Amino acid sequence: MNGIVHLLDYGYNMADYSIFIAGANQGQRVKIPVMGCYIDHPEAKIVVDTGVSDPKAPGAVDCQHVHTEKQTPLEQLKKLGVKPEEIKYLVITHLHYDHAGAMNLFPNAKVIVRREELKEAYVPMAKDDINYYRPDFDRKDVNYDLIPNGLDIELADGITVLSVPGHTVGTQCVVIKTSEGPVIYAADSVYWYKNWEENKLPGILYSAEKFDMSIAKMKAIRGGILIPGHEPTLDLNRVYGK
Numbered sequence: 001m002n003g004i005v006h007l008l009d010y011g012y013n014m015a016d017y018s019i020f021i022a023g024a025n026q027g028q029r030v031k032i033p034v035m036g037c038y039i040d041h042p043e044a045k046i047v048v049d050t051g052v053s054d055p056k057a058p059g060a061v062d063c064q065h066v067h068t069e070k071q072t073p074l075e076q077l078k079k080l081g082v083k084p085e086e087i088k089y090l091v092i093t094h095l096h097y098d099h100a101g102a103m104n105l106f107p108n109a110k111v112i113v114r115r116e117e118l119k120e121a122y123v124p125m126a127k128d129d130i131n132y133y134r135p136d137f138d139r140k141d142v143n144y145d146l147i148p149n150g151l152d153i154e155l156a157d158g159i160t161v162l163s164v165p166g167h168t169v170g171t172q173c174v175v176i177k178t179s180e181g182p183v184i185y186a187a188d189s190v191y192w193y194k195n196w197e198e199n200k201l202p203g204i205l206y207s208a209e210k211f212d213m214s215i216a217k218m219k220a221i222r223g224g225i226l227i228p229g230h231e232p233t234l235d236l237n238r239v240y241g242k
């Protein structure tokens, strides 16, 4: 079965270039979108990532995050005529502050997160890691469905969540069968087209080896249409599979 993929606009960051391409242009800020997506599918309505909810989160301050009232998950879904209670699954690609800010918004959603990612968020390898923000994930009102790393799961016919660690220990991406071909919603497993096309490592990395293996896994998807996580040139109004 085919799905339709709509991008959800959650504002932007002004972040250091070297976050995206390791070692390059340090000190140069670049404007990058913060986003998620909504997958319309006959079997399930699915949201991937929720953006930033607290602009005072240290990571958000550091990356000069900005979003308007309209650039929130509920407002973006409202534009598409979707109500929060209709969402069956919320996939959080990883628990960084700019992806996992509002996991409690969907009362009937199972929240798909990697078990290793949640552990890492509580006790990050780097003690001063400002990308994990405890008020985002340490909550009783989130119905977690914790999946072990390494497992790929099918949420609905033609929608698969792939284990693609590297950027973080438990990063996952979503592959959606559409009328245009398989769409890879990569989130931070691929920040930019440049990382993908020129095999460039990003500056924020849990494991370079795992990152490369995950890229290879995604590149093996025949005819895959990539949606990178923070690509500055991406057209957020483009609908995939319509």
Ligand SMILES: [Zn+2]
Binding pocket: 094, 096, 167, 188
């Ligand atoms: Zn991230």
